[in-house]
Amino acid sequence: MSSEFESWGRVRRKPRAAADLTEFQATPSGGFLPFGNGRSYGDTCHNDQGRLLPLRPGAAISAFDPDTGLLTADAGVLLSEILAAVMPHGFFLEVTPGTAQVTLGGAIANDVHGKNHHRRGTFGRSVESFTLLGSDGVRRSCSPEANAALFNATVGGMGLTGIIEQATIRLMRVPSANVRQTAFRFAAIDGYFDAIDDIDAAHEYSVAWIDQLARGGRLGRGVLMAGDHAEDGGPAKPPSAPRLSVPFSPPVNLLNRLTLTAFNELYYGRAPKQSQTGVVAWSSYFHPLDAITGWNRLYGPRGLFQHQSVYPSGTARETTVALIECAQKHGAASFLTVLKRFGEVPSPGLMSFPRPGFTLTLDFANSGERTLKMLDALDEIVIAAGGALNPYKDQRMSARMFEASFPHWREMEAMRDPALMSDFWRRTAMALEPRQSSKQAANA
Structure with missing residues (x-):
């Protein structure tokens, strides 16, 4: 059987072959890959040369x-x-x-x-x-x-x-799923970094929305939203069906510089100038875009790229500015620009993306070669800062960028099931493996 198993970025869209889990022990050409709900942005959930194993049916x-x-x-x-x-x-x-x-x-x-x-x-x-x-x-x-x-x-x-x-x-x-949120806007990126130590020390959650289009003295302005589960949050509504829907992809990108400039001005202008605290619904704090089915279609028929990086705290202020300015220099507009801190709590995973520092997420409509060149330029800033890229948000990082981000990838390759493969792993790790084998042969 076949179906349209898309990743969330929708850059590459084609019918993909699926298989039943009972077929897993026979290895087809191209191998297998488990498939969940397709919320990875890029090709970590693609296996175009092989077959997918859907895990949603019958799950309980x-x-x-x-x-x-x-x-x-x-x-x-x-x-x-x-x-x-x-x-x-x-x-x-x-x-x-x-x-x-x-x-x-x-x-x-x-x-x-x-x-x-x-x-x-x-x-x-x-x-x-x-x-x-x-x-x-x-x-x-x-x-x-x-x-x-x-x-x-x-x-x-x-x-x-x-x-x-x-x-x-x-x-x-938790006392309530709902969140007691403390929010305020900051006039430039320094406002975020000057406040974040105290904010994170006092609150369970924190996240900042950034106006990626603001320039000059306003560069990096945004809204910081800290939160804790509310002691007096009252009964929380359980997850419900989305209220809105984007049923089809428009012929053009609706999240362009013109619309985003207007949105950013409105969003920033409505945010409180001084710290303001109140209870908000858990769904609006944690998953605001889940209220809109298919919101990724707003980027138009060519889809979107997301660039999420993490970089060390010591130079985080400068790196954040450099990433924002780079996107501006290339004429790109990011709809969802989010800045957060990663703490010192170690991840259990060998290939986990989070590590101590700060993480910036940028979303860009796919404009072809122009977008790819900008993303490469963003990568260079991240490498220079000693940072890494998020693989499940990626669909184009180079093998060099992958190796810089995940130096332990060979340990992962040694643990990989021989019947499993993804387009991401084929594009990154497998592109490095032949070079490593040649090097070993030369030293033998």
Whole structure:
């Protein structure tokens, strides 16, 4: 069978071959790749030369203990489905990414992060155990204690070590899912960096929206939103169907410089000048864009690229300015520009993206070669700063950039299931492997 298994960026769109999990033990040309809900932006969820193994059909929650906060579910269960099950019992995810439309398996495979990395680290830290099916037909129970090396390679391993069938995660008890938010706007990037140490020390969550188009003395202006689960937040509404929808892709990019300039002025202008605190719905704080089905279609028929980097704290102010100015120099407009801190809590995953420092996320409509040249220029700034790129937001980083971002990739390659492959791994790690083999032969 075949279906339109798209990544969220929609740059490459074509029917992709799918297979049943029972076929996994026979390795086809091009290999297999597990597929969750397609919320990775690039080609970590593509395997155009092989076949995909969809994990959503039939996925269910099998156990939840409201005394311990432990939940066991199939890998294809969405985080929104988990929240719907546990919120009535006073629990919430310890780490939630910017969308709840991610599968449990995908959250593990990408070791996703949230707005509280400075407190709790990545999603992988809340994973107690999982069952991993290999192409040899063996099911392995993995945890930080059992099959620990395979556990560490699978967390953040982009689905390449085996098929995650079921996982048990730890949830946190909260007084309310709703959030007591403290928000204020800052006139330039210095306002963010001058405030963030105190903000992160005082709050569970923090995230900043940046006006990427502002220049001069206003460069990097934005809105900082800190939060904690509200003691008096009242009953929280469970996840619900989106209120709005973009049912088709418009013929042109609607998120262009003209529309974004107007949006940024309105958003910044409505933000409080002084610190303002109040209770907001959990869904609007954590997953605002989940309220719009298919919002990625607004970028038009050519799709979008997302560039997310992390770079050290010592030069973060200068690096952030350099990245924003680079995008401006290339005439690009980013709709969703987000700045957050990554804390010192270590990720369990061998290939996890988060590491101590700051992370800037930029979204750009695909304008072809012009956009690719700009993204390459952004990469050079990140490399020079000693930073890294996020693989599950990427669909074009060079093998050189990949190696600079993930120096332990060969350990991951040694743990990869031989029947599993993705377009991302083929494009990056496999492009480096022949050179490494030649080097070894020359030294033999």
